[in-house]
Amino acid sequence: MLAMLDPKTVLFLAAVLFSAGLYGVLSRSNLIMVLMSLELMLNAVNIALVAFSRHWAGQGNSVLGAHSGQFFTLMVMAVAAAEVGIGLAIIVAVYRRRNTADSEAASELRH
Amino acid sequence: MELQDILFIFCALVSLAGTVILLSQRNAVYALLGLLLAFLGSAGIFQALDAPFVAVSQVLIYAGALAVLFLFVLMFTDTRTSEDRKGLPRAVGSRANFDPAEFDAQTKKKRRKEGELPSALQAALDSIVLPKPLALVVALGFLLCFSFAIFKLPAQYDEFGPLPENYATGLYLPADEGAAPGTPATERVVEYGTTEAVSFTIFEGFPLAFEFVSLLIFAAVLGAVLLARRHLAPTPKAPEAGASAGHGAGHAGH
Structure with missing residues (x-):
């Protein structure tokens, strides 16, 4: 049987995890959810590295x-x-200023 | 199938399940638990790829510190947006104290209004976010591009080569105390992926990058403290004439 643990599968x-994180960043309006999806994208990059x-x-x-790939993962x-x-x-x-964490509320970076 | 293959498949499934939970749950705490699951699955994948030090760092930094940081912010602030509040009863949606009796009454009233049976399916549908078509198209387009690039990789990427027994480091251990004079010093060797090998890479290969990352984290900590300070909250209009006059004098040049 074909081994599952080969570079292309990993x-x-x-790539699947990165695209899922990208979907989360694009689709959610809650800023915390956007940040969490961003973490998922970085994590997918770590797996590739x-x-x-x-x-x-x-x-x-x-x-x-x-080992430079692992070093870069730590970075x-x-x-x-x-x-x-x-x-x-x-x-x-x-949140303190607008009383909401909606990304619409933070579309301008001024008070 | 080897043990590492089984570990990889299991952890990949755990990661994908955590990702689905993260993307589908309306409640941010449940979504955070899904993210935690995805991080732990990734740590297992690192272990399957013979990188135990990175796997342990993943559990310590991502699944430990970052998840707690997210949880703190979720608990300190009511960060639900209008799309997250849909499906929650009003007593939970607003920041009122949670009253089980009122919660029950409101749930019943809502169900009577909708005129449908209280079903587990309806509750499950209420707690997840419906997919957004445009974001889905963009993400699937990226996935298509990545898949094409992976498909076009040369044949050397078809399988992982065998790992060497160990690596020479060029460092020598001091000879033993009782050794006869003239005994050659033994060279220090490291295995792939161990803490020794990774630390050798950091401190012999890229020490400057390591120092710069410590500076970056220091700057980030200072910035986070500065940004989250309380003075950024909306200041109430000062009614005192004296205070505003004092400020007015200072700002007269504007």
Whole structure:
């Protein structure tokens, strides 16, 4: 039987998760839901990066070449954490000012 | 089928189920639980791809810290929008105290008005969001493009190659205390995906990027504190003449 754990299958799963996150970002009006879907997109990118890292390790790269995908995954995680911190702070600020977290209410970045 | 294949299939299904919950639930806390499920499934996928350190980081950072952060904001603020409130009784939709008796009465009244039997199906339909056609078209278009690109990948992507036994690092362990003089020092080797290998990559390969990310997180923490400060709340109009006169003098040049 064909092995399931091959690069194309993993990349396709990452593509499905990325598209699902994109759908969530485009369709929801609640800002928190938009941020959650954004996290799902970043997570899908992480899956693709780890799959590429595993692929290049199987192609006989050096230690740095084989692990740079995993290193980049860790960087993406750090950037995602920073992004969630800032995003949630912005949502709290919008909520304090407009009393709602609807993205329509935040269509202008002024008071 | 090997154990890793089974782990991958199971975790992929868990991830997809969590994604469906995230996208379909109207209630933000349920959606967050779906996101948590998707993150945990991704951690299992990392483990199946021989990346245990990234898998543990995923559970610690995403499923641990980020989910709690989201939950805090959901609990501190009533972030439901008009589309989320649909299907919830008014006592829950507004920020009034929850009264079970009133909740029951309102539910009954609503059902009598709609003139249909209280069914589990109706309740389930009320709690999910209907799909938006335009967003669906855009997302499916992206998926189509990705699938085409993956389909066109060269044949070396058909399966993962075998992992090497270990990697040479070029670092040498000091010789043992009791070793005879002249014994050659043993080279330090690391296995793929372990904490040792990833930390070697970070500190020998990309130390500058690591330092810059620490600066980025520091700036993000400062920015988050600044943005969420309470002074951004709408200030009540000051009735005191003295206070406004003092401000007026300061702003007279505008």
